[in-house]
Amino acid sequence: MDKEFAALKMNAPLIDSINIRGYNIKYISNKKNYTEEGDQFGKKKPYLVLLHNSDKNAACFLNYFKNKTLANKFHIIAIDRIGFGNTTFKKPEQMNSLFKQEEKEFGNIADYASGIAVKEALNAEGQHMEEVRIVANGSGGMAGLQAYLYENISFSKLFLFNPDLSSRFFLSKFFSKIIVSPIMVWSFPRAFVSKHHDLLLADEYKDEKFEKLIKNVQFSENREATDNGYMYPKGLKSVFFLGLSKNEKERITKISGKKSFVFQANDVNIYTGPEDVLKTILANDVYTLQFNRIK
Helix, strand or coil: CHHHHHHCCCCCCEEEEEEECCEEEEEEECHHHCCCCCCCCCCCCCEEEEECCCCCCHHHHHHHHHCHHHHHHCEEEEECCCCCCCCCCCCCCCCCHHHHHHHHHHCCHHHHHHHHHHHHHHHHCCCCCCCEEEEEEECHHHHHHHHHCCCCCCCEEEEEEEECCCCCCHHHHHHHHHHHCCCCHHHCCHHHHHHHHHHHHHHHHHCCCHHHHHHHHHHHHHHHHHHHHHHCCCCCCCEEEECCCHHHHHHHHHHHCCCCCEEECCCCCCCCCHHHHHHHHHHCHHHCCHHHCCC
16 A cells, blocks of 8 residues: 555555444544644544445545545545454454443444444544544445434534445345354355344344434434524535435435435445545535535
8 A cells, every 4th residue: 555655646544443342443544644733723624434335345445545636635534344344343352241231221332333433433533623524335324324423413414325225125134144143154255244244233223223213313413403504504414315216215205304314316436436426525515504614
């Protein structure tokens, strides 16, 4: 990676990690491109957080770090979601009373770690009041929705490109449970097993918890609009579904109402088209407070 970026006359990004409930989650960051002080007002660059699909990892976003426009405009963070890249799906070994208590409070530890990963990575990178744009793809969409609930909505936006939100059939879930079982897990490549771990992790939120998740996201957005709506000339919108299927759009609309979220068509490959992602972000800055716009 150092050689690739040296050829571009750019600093190579850093690989760092955060520890959440025993999971060591790795991420890539271009933090060293910036000073700690920020501008004359102490404000640093806006953050662009990238969440990959289940057939990818954080390294698939290197085009963003190599793109000089984005690298100069954003503090970029690409996270290896649990089970992919350099973040393993191995359960924490320190199952002491503290972890047992946390499991009662937060449910599945991996589930909690997956949801809070964006917030913890931003904290580790020094984010305070800077703008945050989260871009997620495929199975990363569920993690993006969960991450949204930990964000400050006034300066954060979530862009879900072709998110995988559909409930799975019983046989598909059963097959995944067989793949990750202790008897079978050693028979398959790690990436294949991780994909099925990830599918099982999202199943509960795609099914019985889906309505609650959407309502919580809607509540967060509506609360900001109610408190500060007069400051948004075009209205506040902070969650954008891009390339969602008709059935899933209707499913979400049935829960939230027609005016809650933004649904848009999508023909962008977020891995090969970082500038197209930037155009999408900028085009939707009209729903943002003037002083929190990326422009």
